[in-house]
Amino acid sequence: xxxxxxxxxxxxxxxxxxLPWKLPKRRNDVYVNMKTDFRAQLARCQKLLEGGGHREICxxxxxxxxxxxxxxxxxxxxxxxxxxxxxxxTSTVELVDDLEPEDPDEAGEPMxxxxxxxxIHIKVFYPDTP
Amino acid sequence: xxLLIQHPEHETNVSSPLKSAPLLVPxxxxxxxxxxxxxVCRTEExxxxxxxxxxxxxxxxxxxxxxxxxxxxxxxxxxxxxxxxVSGGDVSSGGLRQVVFTxxxxxxxxxxxxxxxxxxxxxxxxxxxxxxxxxxxxxWESSEEGTSExxxxxxxxxxxxxxxxxxxxxxxxxxxxxxxxxxxxxxxDGVESASQTACKRPLGPxxxxxxxxxxxxxxxxxxxxxxxx
Numbered sequence: 001x002x003x004x005x006x007x008x009x010x011x012x013x014x015x016x017x018x019l020p021w022k023l024p025k026r027r028n029d030v031y032v033n034m035k036t037d038f039r040a041q042l043a044r045c046q047k048l049l050e051g052g053g054h055r056e057i058c059x060x061x062x063x064x065x066x067x068x069x070x071x072x073x074x075x076x077x078x079x080x081x082x083x084x085x086x087x088x089x090t091s092t093v094e095l096v097d098d099l100e101p102e103d104p105d106e107a108g109e110p111m112x113x114x115x116x117x118x119x120i121h122i123k124v125f126y127p128d129t130p
Numbered sequence: 131x132x133l134l135i136q137h138p139e140h141e142t143n144v145s146s147p148l149k150s151a152p153l154l155v156p157x158x159x160x161x162x163x164x165x166x167x168x169x170v171c172r173t174e175e176x177x178x179x180x181x182x183x184x185x186x187x188x189x190x191x192x193x194x195x196x197x198x199x200x201x202x203x204x205x206x207x208x209x210x211x212x213x214x215x216v217s218g219g220d221v222s223s224g225g226l227r228q229v230v231f232t233x234x235x236x237x238x239x240x241x242x243x244x245x246x247x248x249x250x251x252x253x254x255x256x257x258x259x260x261x262x263x264x265x266x267x268x269x270w271e272s273s274e275e276g277t278s279e280x281x282x283x284x285x286x287x288x289x290x291x292x293x294x295x296x297x298x299x300x301x302x303x304x305x306x307x308x309x310x311x312x313x314x315x316x317x318x319d320g321v322e323s324a325s326q327t328a329c330k331r332p333l334g335p336x337x338x339x340x341x342x343x344x345x346x347x348x349x350x351x352x353x354x355x356x357x358x359x
Contacts, residue, residue, distance in 0.1 A: 066239050070261050070287040078263075087303035088259040090291065092246045118242040122261070123303075 016098040028057040032069040042072050049076065049084070049124070056125030062093060063117045073122040087123040092116050167270040167280065174234070175267060180260035180290045181230070189226055193233035193241040202244055206231075210252055227295045234264045234288030245291040249308075256298045257291060257306040264288040 030045055048054050061069025070088075077084045099111040191206050212225025229248070233241030249255050263285040272278040292298070298305055 063239065066242060067236070067287060070238060070289065074261060074263055074287055085303050086261055087305075088261050088289070089304070089306050090242045090245060090257070090259060092250070116246075118239055118246055120242060 014100050014102055016100060018096045018098060026058070028052075028054045030057055030059045030072075032059060032061045032065045032072060034065050034068065038068065038071075041068070042075055045072055045076055045124070046079075049080075056123055059122045059124060060119065061122075062119045066118065066120045069120055069122060073124050076124050083126060084124055085127050087125070089121045089123075091119050091121065093119045166273045168273050170269045170271045170279075172266060172268050175265040177262060177264050177288075180262060181258065181292050184230075184292070185228070188228050188230055190230045190232060191244065193231060193237045193244060195236045195240075197237070197240065199240065199244060199247070203247055206244070206248060207251065210248070228292060230290060230292050232288065232290045234266075235286040238287065238289050241289050241291065245293060248293055252293075252295075254308040255293045255295060256308055257293055258298050258302060259292075259304040259306065260290045261304075262288055262290075 028048055030041070030048070032041055045057060045059065048057050059069050059073050061067070073086050073088075077086055093116070094114055095117055097113045097115065099113060101110060189206070189209055191202055193202060206229055210225045210229055231241045231245050231248075245257070249257065264287075266284045266286055268282045268284065270280045270282060300307065
C-alpha cells in the first residue's frame with residue numbers, strides 16, 4: 001500500500017493532500033462533502049430529482065462523507081414514499097499526499113505518498129416500470 | 131466517548147416513560163450527556179435481512195465502530211480461503227462461498243473498507259450492496275436521581291455488503307460485477323462525456339449562480355436553528 005517506507009518527520013515536512021483524482025461531473029452527479037450544510041446538500045438532490053427533471057442522480061461520497069451520502073440517499077428514498085430506488089456501488093480511491101520539506105536548505109527531497117480510501121456511489125432513481 | 135447523541139441529520143424520537151422532569155427540550159437539540167444522563171444500554175432492533183433468499187449459514191461479519199480491521203480480515207479471510215480450517219466441521223477445502231459485511235453509523239466506512247480489501251485479496255467476487263436505516267434503541271438513566279429513565283429511538287444508516295464467489299443476479303439494484311476496481315469511473319466518464327459536453331458549457335454559469343444562492347439561504351437558517359455539527 002505505502003510505496004515509500006521512509007518515515008515522515010513532522011518537523012521537516014509539511015503534508016499536503018492533493019485533491020482526489022479527476023471527477024466525472026455530469027449535471028446529475030452530486031459529490032457530498034462534510035463542509036457544506038447537510039440540508040443544503042439534501043435540498044440540492046431533491047431539486048435535481050423534482051425540479052431538474054432527472055430520472056436518476058448519482059450521489060458520491062468519499063471517506064467520512066460516505067455516511068452522509070448514504071444518509072442523503074436514504075432520506076430521498078424515504079421522502080419519495082417508495083417511488084425512488086437505490087443502487088449502491090463501492091470502490092477504492094487512490095489518494096496522493098505530497099510531502100514538502102519545510103526548510104529547502106536541509107536535506108529533505110519532496111516526496112509523494114499514496115494511500116487508499118473507500119468511496120461509495122449511490123444511484124438514486126425512479127424505476128422504469130410505470 | 132461522544133456525549134452529543136444528536137446529529138442534525140439523524141431523526142430522533144424521545145419517549146419518557148416517567149414524566150419526572152419537564153423534558154420539553156426539542157428532541158433535535160437534545161444533549162443527554164450534558165444533562166447528567168448516562169447511557170445504560172443500546173440495542174439494535176431487528177431489521178429485515180437485506181438479502182432475501184440467502185442461505186442461512188452465511189458468515190456475517192458485524193463491523194462495529196471499534197473493530198480492528200486486521201482482526202476482522204484475519205478471521206474472514208481464513209474462512210473464505212479455507213486454508214487454515216479452524217473449525218473441524220468445515221469439510222470444504224475451498225472455504226466459504228459467501229460472506230456478508232454489515233455495519234451501521236460510524237462503522238459504515240470501515241465496513242466498506244473491509245469489503246474492498248477482501249475484493250482485492252480474493253479476486254473475482256460478485257458484490258451486492260444494500261442500504262437501509264436501522265433503528266437503535268438507547269436507554270439513558272439520570273445519574274442524579276436514579277429514577278428517571280429515558281428511551282431514545284434513533285435511526286442510523288447502515289450498509290450490508292454481500293460478497294460471493296458464485297454469480298449473483300445482475301439485475302438486482304446494487305449489484306457490482308467482479309473486477310470493477312477503477313472501471314466504475316472510466317466507464318461512466320467515457321459514456322457520458324460525449325453527450326454531456328455539448329450542453330454543459332452554456333448551462334454552466336446559470337446553474338452555478340442559482341446553487342450559490344440556495345446555499346447561502348440554507349446556511350443562514352442552519353445557524354439559527356441548529357448547533358454546529
